Amino acid sequence: MPEFDTDVLVVGGGGAGLTASMLLSRLGVAHLLVSALPATSALPKAHLLNQRTMEIFAELGIAETVYRRGTPPEQMRYSGWYAGLAGPAGDYGRRFGLIESWGCGGLSADWAVASPQRQTNLPQIRLEPILKSRAEELAPGRVCFHHEVTAFTQDADGVTATVLDRGAGRPYQVRARYLLACDGGRTVGRQLGIAMEGARDLARIATVHLSADLSAWARDPEVLIRWLSLPHTGGAATMVPMGPDRWGPDSEEWVVHLNYATDDPRGLDDEQVIADLRAALGLPDHPLTVHLITRWSIEGVVADRFRDGRVFLLGDAAHRHPPTGGLGLNSAIQDAANLAWKLAAVLYGHAAERLLDTYEPERKPVTARNVRRSVDNALNHIVTAQAAGIVPGAGPEANWRQLRRLWSGLPEDAGPARAVRRAIAAQSMEFNEHNVEYGYTYSSAAVLPDGTSEPGNPDPVRLYQPCARPGHPLPHAWLDDDHGRRLPVHDLLRPGRFLLVAGENGQDWCEAAAELATAWPLDAVRVGHLDGDLLDPRSTWTRHRGHGPEGAVLVRPDRFVAWRAQEATDATARLSQALRSLLGH
Known part of the structure; x- marks a missing residue:
């Protein structure tokens, strides 16, 4: 079996792994990245990129590309709450809440003075190819997709891994001094017996990635995320534009998240999900193309340890977040920034091995807090929905009667309207969590x-x-x-x-x-x-x-x-x- 010697083996080619590869290259550290997947992610997944992450991207020479491909700042200034999207009555699509988000597209002075970089928004399906291209440019021949780690062992001096080149059908061995597990917890952590601790299966979501012209109904160009309360179905949905060339109401692609109870089998059937999508949007016959339906559950878990001997866990292998707040991908990228310079310092002889012991006590508390914040952000959306009065099974007439109290202007409706405004204001815990994102x-x-x-x-x-x-x-x-x-x-x-x-x-x-x-x-x-x-x-x-x-x-x-x-x-x-x-x- 052919053998390959290197200083660091990076397992996984997502945000954490590709960032680790780029940083190690910039530090002159010999490494090999292998990913079991044949290509970068096909899932839209994470999309918000915070200031700390953009500073790292600036160091790596890709920030301007990410900004150019991402959402223009003026089209991600707010998040909005709406009474559905489209429908037969005039109140369908009515906006009843608005909140500044992520520094209000550069208008917030607090965010402008915090960093030379601003937040942006770019779906992972479009971000990862940028990361991969730069990683390959910095480490030619050392970024290998469709190469899967099938086994590994470690000893006092390093790690020996067996890797299968799936394209060629040939195995080879890699000997490295350290292994970075950036594989989402699929292989390395499980083999080491590392447990994930925290809340699981809080809710079930079906995410639909689609192409459609929704500009006639998604009319607010400054709003990025639309939270839809659905009186006609008794449910809720979330809409996010995906670009790629136009954003805001003119976005060519969208992601829509549909919520299902944990025991609801409808979310498992593609035809039913598409029917629920059309019902949620109020567009039974409007042309749309569904690219992909994915299903996932909301969980907030953290690994019981981030290091096992010469193996380090980064990204989803170490912590998994609900998407509310956009902290998951950003935490993964920032894991790599914390660890890469320490590995280089040890490998170059500037630091003792014990410097690597600081990775877990630094990153675990930060990412555990991020997981808690993400869960709290998600739960507060439930509070907002409850305040709005939408009840599954109550029927469209009763739900509309409750929702219209928010803008009726009647004295008897002032209390419910105020409660919803306060619940939306509280969502600044997600859209303005500046100290969580930057001040940790x-x-x-x-x-x-x-x-x-x-x-x-x-x-x-x-x-x-x-x-x-x-x-x-x-x-x-x-x-x-x-x-x-x-x-x-x-x-x-x-x-x-x-x-x-x-x-x-x-x-x-x-x-x-x-x-x-x-x-x-x-x-x-x-x-x-x-x-x-x-x-x-x-x-x-x-x-x-x-x-x-x-x-x-x-x-x-x-x-x-x-x-x-x-x-x-x-x-x-x-x-x-x-x-x-x-x-x-």
Whole structure:
């Protein structure tokens, strides 16, 4: 059997695996990606891409492609609630709720100051080919689809896997120092006996991917997701445009999610699902083409461990989310960003093996919180539907009577209308969970506390508060160089390297960094409002750095703050000790 030796074997070619491959390539780490699937996903699945993910894509050189292919920002500013889509009466399709979503397409100042990148929307069926193409460009011949891991063993020095090239019908062996399980939990985690813990089978969904011209009824161009209350059926549905070339009401393709009770057999029959789709949309005869029907259950589960020896779990192999909030794919991509630089540091000899022990304590709490948030987001939609008064089995007349109270303007209907408005406002827990998406923090041996307290936050779900406290994400700030060019502080980081950002009087820190850079992957820069290698024209960095002119902040390669110092006393010794501690020596 042919043998292949590499440093890292990536199993799975979805968002987590392809991102891991690209990051490892950028870090110069030898690796092989194998995916049992013959091609990238045929399912629309996840589509929202948050700011943290887009920062990673910018580093990988694909952000502009994703933005160009994705939803224009002005067409994803809101989510809306409607009385169905189409029907014989004038109230069909009436909008009764609207909420700003994901920074309101760039109009929210809070989101604009958080990151140089904005949110976007691109279905996974169109995102994954972009990721795959870039991964192949960075690692020619090392991204192998239709290659399935059929068995593996691990020992103290590495992992040995048997891979079947399904196209050629030939097996081969791969010997790697580490294995990344990005296979959705289908193979690797099960073989290791890793359990998934949490809520399962909360609801059953049938998702229909279709082509149709719905522009006559989906009239709000600024709305991305449409939540349909269906008085005529007693149910609910969700509509999301899928592009690919036009968005908003003119989208050529759509995804419609239909809810079924866990014991309802209708959701298992394709013809019945299509009939239910037409009934939900109120379009019994309108031309439409169904591309695919998929069925899935809402669950929120997390692996009992993210590491087993030399095997690491990423993405759906480690955590699975309801789609509400769009946290699943983003968490998977951010898993890869957390782990890739640590693997490179160990493989290059800059870090001790124990640095890899920080992956689970950093990522598991974050992804477990994301799973809880996703479940809560889904449950709150049930609360909204109940407040609207739609009851299965009550009949169209009774359901319409309840729903029309929301816009009747009658004094006796003010209470129900207010309850629905409050329930929709509460859905900002999904559409404006900025601190969940961007402000999450890490606590592990790869973060050195500086004795300061966690800043108070009146709303830890919605309000992201930038700061350069150890464990927090690097705050965004625009800086100017001596040629008048403006760049974000994020762009100062180079792949696999730490960055020391010193104050305007931090010459000692920069000299210490230059001395230590012969042994450590380390860069340094002085930043101040009036002096420094780069200037802080809006004093944004000065506001967030948390130290004076002689202090410094040490940033990890994944753009999280690792360490902070208030003054430059014994700069070389203190910086050396910080690096040794952070890297596990």
